[in-house]
Amino acid sequence: MPNFGECHEGLEAFRIAGLPPDFYYIPNFVSVEEEASILQKIPANRWTHLTHRRLQAIPSTLTKTNTLLAAPLPTYLVTPVVSRFKDLGIFDQTPHQQPNHVLVNEYRAGEGIMPHEDGDAYAPVVATVSLGAALCLDVLPKPGDGGEKEKDKENEQDGECDEYKVPMRILQEPRSLLITTGTAYRALMHGIAAIEVDEDLGMDTVANWDLLGDRRAVEEAGGRNVRGTRVSLTYRDVLKVSSAASKVLGGLGRR
């Protein structure tokens, strides 16, 4: 089976070259108008409040067995974003060939998310649309696989990963798309530091520096990004879907 990169030559120009495969960063994936329209349509009364952010799982939270109760995504999350995913073939190789689940996360300045991996409830492709403000995603090695030292040894042996500097940061500008798949999905963790300013941003410290939509703004701000409120939409394909449940819900008029 060909890997993601081999099937998506059109995306090659957007690959984050300095990181293990495959991260792709596309600036200005949605327009300013589209961004405003999506933000305005996120329902105000559906937030789950966590200590360091608030979130909405759409269409619903997965069950204890990581099953999705099938229900269509709301239109504001489908148009225009999912049609653009189709044009790029982002979910062409996942079981349902389209995203069926979206987590909406909101981070105010000073909020973040602990380093984690997204796990095996989903096909290993995540498409993250950022809205509202910029922040840095930290990319880290997974602890436990013998630790970093062991990894370095392995890397020396196969000579394949030497060129990658991890931990590293990806600056996610508003309106951008970040795709995480392959080794990047399976072998790395990601998190967002709970800070108010991302500092020391530049070509050596930001993995997607060359791909940014507005490098100049960051340079003019002296390599600092003062955080505002950022909303992320993380689109995924949940592997286990129960359509029986959705029929019951549909019958109850819960669509």
Ligand SMILES: O=C(O)CCC(=O)C(=O)O
């Ligand atoms: O907001 C983000 O970009 C990351 C969110 C995330 O890691 C997740 O929902 O699993």
Ligand SMILES: [Fe+2]
């Ligand atoms: Fe995540």
